[in-house]
Amino acid sequence: xxxxxxxxxxxxxxxxxxxxxxxxxxxxxxxxxxxxxxxxxxxxxxxxxxxxxxxxxxxxxxxxxxxxxxxxxxxxxxxxxxxxxxxxxxxxxxxxxxxxxxxxxxxxxxxxxxxxxxxxxxxxxxxxxxxxxxxxxxxxxxxxxxxxxxxxxxxxxxxxxxxxxxxxxxxxxxxxxxxxxxxxxxxxxxxxxxxxxxxxxxxxxxxxxxxxxxxxxxxx
Amino acid sequence: xxxxxxxxxxxxxxxxxxxxxxxxxxxxxxxxxxxxxxxxxxxxxxxxxxxxxxxxxxxxxxxxxxxxxxxxxxxxxxxxxxxxxxxxxxxxxxxxxxxxxxxxxxxxxxxxxxxxxxxxxxxxxxxxxxxxxxxxxxxxxxxxxxxxxxxxxxxxxxxxxxxxxxxxxxxxxxxxxxxxxxxxxxxxxxxxxxxxxxxxxxxxxxxxxxxxxxxxxxxxxxxxxxxxxxxxxxxxxxxxxxxxxxxxxxxxxxx
Numbered sequence: 245x246x247x248x249x250x251x252x253x254x255x256x257x258x259x260x261x262x263x264x265x266x267x268x269x270x271x272x273x274x275x276x277x278x279x280x281x282x283x284x285x286x287x288x289x290x291x292x293x294x295x296x297x298x299x300x301x302x303x304x305x306x307x308x309x310x311x312x313x314x315x316x317x318x319x320x321x322x323x324x325x326x327x328x329x330x331x332x333x334x335x336x337x338x339x340x341x342x343x344x345x346x347x348x349x350x351x352x353x354x355x356x357x358x359x360x361x362x363x364x365x366x367x368x369x370x371x372x373x374x375x376x377x378x379x380x381x382x383x384x385x386x387x388x389x390x391x392x393x394x395x396x397x398x399x400x401x402x403x404x405x406x407x408x409x410x411x412x413x414x415x416x417x418x419x420x421x422x423x424x425x426x427x428x429x430x431x432x433x434x435x436x437x438x439x440x441x442x443x444x445x446x447x448x449x450x451x452x453x454x455x456x457x458x459x460x461x462x463x464x
Numbered sequence: 465x466x467x468x469x470x471x472x473x474x475x476x477x478x479x480x481x482x483x484x485x486x487x488x489x490x491x492x493x494x495x496x497x498x499x500x501x502x503x504x505x506x507x508x509x510x511x512x513x514x515x516x517x518x519x520x521x522x523x524x525x526x527x528x529x530x531x532x533x534x535x536x537x538x539x540x541x542x543x544x545x546x547x548x549x550x551x552x553x554x555x556x557x558x559x560x561x562x563x564x565x566x567x568x569x570x571x572x573x574x575x576x577x578x579x580x581x582x583x584x585x586x587x588x589x590x591x592x593x594x595x596x597x598x599x600x601x602x603x604x605x606x607x608x609x610x611x612x613x614x615x616x617x618x619x620x621x622x623x624x625x626x627x628x629x630x631x632x633x634x635x636x637x638x639x640x641x642x643x644x645x646x647x648x649x650x651x652x653x654x655x656x657x658x659x660x661x662x663x664x665x666x667x668x669x670x671x672x673x674x675x676x677x678x679x680x681x682x683x684x685x686x687x688x689x690x691x692x693x694x695x696x697x698x699x700x701x702x703x704x705x706x707x708x709x710x711x712x713x714x715x716x717x718x719x
Contacts, residue, residue, distance in 0.1 A: 361562075361564070363562050363564035364564055364566060366517050366560065366564060367558075367560060367565070367566070367623075367626075368566075369515075369516075369517060369553060370515055370517070370556075370557065370558040370560075370627065371553075371554075371557070371578035371626065371627065371630050372550050372551065372553050372554040372578060372582040373577075373578065373581060373582060374546060374547065374550050375546065377581050377582075381577060382566055386566070386567060386568050389568060460568075462567045462610070463610040463612040463613050
């Protein structure tokens, strides 16, 4: 095996990898932000006494979680236009990741809601709060603190899923790496550098989440 | 004089199980009533009907002559609107067996939350009231502590302050010392005694017989979903009229 590592070609294109990483982060942040809103609404719907809310929410979570994300990406980009929904590459991927993360986050939030003692709601009712005030002032903040550790790994997972946008030629990190690979033939070097960028980003993300966790921890 | 609390023929079922089988109870302003009885007798359920934490299927509850929870429209009994029930819950305050403090808020913020969100007071006004009540329960120095940093007895005192700060007409206590270590029981009972001395109207479900004897001007003994016996604790505890109560008192500890 006479492969000699030579990173020169990769370094010359490094700014393109960074630009790709920037786009990856943008995709993740926008999609996860939307996904969090979807996840919260769906999580409360899943816990609702009304089947009218619970059943569609359950169906959404089941369908999305049991479909590979690559299939969802391809479906949204290639199949939806046939049905009259036309989105550009980036918006199509953001929509897909948002819907996909919504289902996973809904499950995370639902588990967090189960862990909120029912007595807190009763204490809220007893001082005259409405159900909606209890949700926003008590249930939600307590639940979020419960799920922060689980949320951290879900976020990291979802960030890495942005690499699937390469399948529809969104110029994010993986797509740029593949292009550089093809142009320079520095296969090993390109993918080593790309992997390092993913690892570094996820490490920073995890550290950030741990900080938030520590700051918001419920003291026991 | 209108009664503070008037319960008439209260019926409550969980599915096929009837837990309250026609309970009547009256309280005047300033009354301190203790409810005793073995577990499953319906004491806690009755208390929770008064602030609509439980629905009930029959009978009426009135506070200051205002019907709680239900209204009759065209001969049909129906639950009042949530907003109306939320307003009626302000007539009472409740302290729970498990304290139920909001774990993400400091002692002070636990007390101010309702004042700000429900009574719409400014942060400063709410703070003044909350600090006054935390001082009354002896915890002003701990106002910035979170519930997890307080002992059970301290948590329960904050919970009582949280309820009373809302200025209710009637305080409901639901076995507030049952979850406490024995050495923490007295500090909580002392707070309740102080409130009684100030003339607070209170309905207290308790297993503390000595406390009931000392603080109550009337005791209700509940038995299998009905009121078994009621009266002055000094008479009831010494010469119970029913065999059930005699039995119950024999198995209770007076500490």
